[in-house]
Amino acid sequence: MSVVRPWAQRGARALAGTVFCALLAGCAVPDIGYYWQGARGQLQMLHAARPVADWLEQQDLAPALRSQLLLARQARDFASQALALPDNASYRRYAALQRPAAVWNVTAAPPDALELHQWCFPVAGCVGYRGYFALADAQAQGALLAARGLDVHVYPVPAYSTLGYFNWLGGDPLLDTFVRWPEGELVGLLFHELAHQRVYLPGDMAFNESYATAVEQLGTQAWLRQSATATAAATPAWQAAQQRRTQYRALAHGTRQALEALYAQPPADVLAAKAAILEDFRARYAVLRAQWLAAPELAARPDAAAQSLQRLDRWVAEANNASFGALSAYDLWVPAFTALFAQQSAQAEPWAAFHRAVEELSRQPEAARLQALCALMPDAPPAQCDTGAAPLSPKSQ
Structure with a gap:
């Protein structure tokens, strides 16, 4: 029933470095408490997970959960067999965490800029968020950053990837x-997270997330075309959700561009101008939300539709520089990766060829990689393609 899955709800890849470092005790870090909570939380999750086959053998398993686990198992096999994604232990077990999120992320940015505060980790590189397994810990970190005068956003994350480093312990579980x-949202998430295990470039969140999002979108289309399990409503429901996502993305990116323009030429009262832009964003979202709820697909189930919008409603209500700063990272280069996939369509195994092409791209020097991505963009290129633009990788703070 998901209407849109915001960029900020994607996986907390920083935890891969956190957990890897803490479990192997091979990193000298000043914040050992943070690394410990990451290791402890990951181990608790792995301990709670059991093979999907074991869950399906339970006679008292809820029918709805049984159906979803069967779907996930079939999609997991499809990911490896049809999409050339890793064939490993990840997403072949299930854990009932009995909490609203897998982790909670913290992001922060100055009150008059969209540049995210950065944290650097082993394996995962530098990223603009920090993940916590307990909401209270995330809120405490957010309070410290807010006390420094930063805009802060704390938000729930339903899933994250440990990049395959814990497949020997059972891998990332279904949650x-x-x-x-x-259906479309579930299989898409599995494809997205498995893509991170196929190709991951430390320190370049825009590259990683755009590639995984392209795999998610193209892979879900392939799944829905062939799936015998897909209900008659699954494909139109996913397509409608993608349309809503596109509408919301246009609104959010327009607002982000307005904020960028404001901070590039700040007036005397920049905070008042910022507040006006955010208020306009919320008003436009309210109109868009009403249109969604009036559409036949959602109007038939108003209570479920309103519930599915709760997470996005909260994001909009709390939107600030920290949330908008992270906004573009998840789909900046999706058109470029989609075009790269199309170039491999004549290959005998187009998905394997696509992943190899992405791997080759990830090994290029930063300037060459940026040039190649810009050349692949089918329409108006982003600001990063302008001569003298900032590099792809963020700077650590």
Whole structure:
């Protein structure tokens, strides 16, 4: 029933470095408490997970959960067999965490800029968020950053990837935080997270997330075309959700561009101008939200539709520089990766060829990689393609 899955709800890849470092005790870090909570939380999750086959053998398993686990198992096999994604232990077990999120992320930015505060980790590189397994810990970190005068956003994350480093311990499990999602949304998330295990470039969040999002979108289309399990409503429901996502993306990106323009030429009262832009954003979202709820697909289930919008409603209500700063990272280069996939369509195994092409791209020097991505963009290129633009990788703070 998901209407849109905001960029900020994607996986907390920083935890891969956190957990890897803490479990192997090979990193000298000043914040050992943070690394410890990451290791402890990951181990607790792995301990709670059991093979999907074991869950399916339970006679008293809820029918709805049984159906979703069967769907996830079939999609997991499809990911490896049809999409050339890793064939490993990840997403072949299930854990009931009995909490609303897998982790909670913290992001921060100055009150008059969209440049995210950065944290650097082993394996994962530098990223603009920090993940916590307990909401209270995330809120405490957010309070410290807010005390420094930064805009702060704390938000729930339904799933994240450990980049395959814990497949020897059972891999990333299916979780009750997302397993009940509609078919298109569920299989798309699995494809997205497995893509991170196929190709991951430390320190370049825009590259990683755009590639995984392209795999998610193209892979879901392929799944829905062939899936015998897809209900008659699954494909139109996913397509409608993608349309809503596109509408919301246009609104949010327009607002982000307005904020960028404001901060590039700040007036005397920049905070008042910022507040006006955010208020306009919320008003426009309210209109868009009403249109969604009036559409036949959602109007038939108003209570479920309103519930599915709760997470996005909260994001909009709390939107600030920290949330908008992270906004573009998840789909900046999606058109470029989609075009790269199209170039491989004549290959005998187009998905394997596509992943190899992405791997080759990830090994290029930063300037060459940026040039190649810009050349692949089919329409108006982003600001990063302008001569003298900032590099792809963020700077650590």
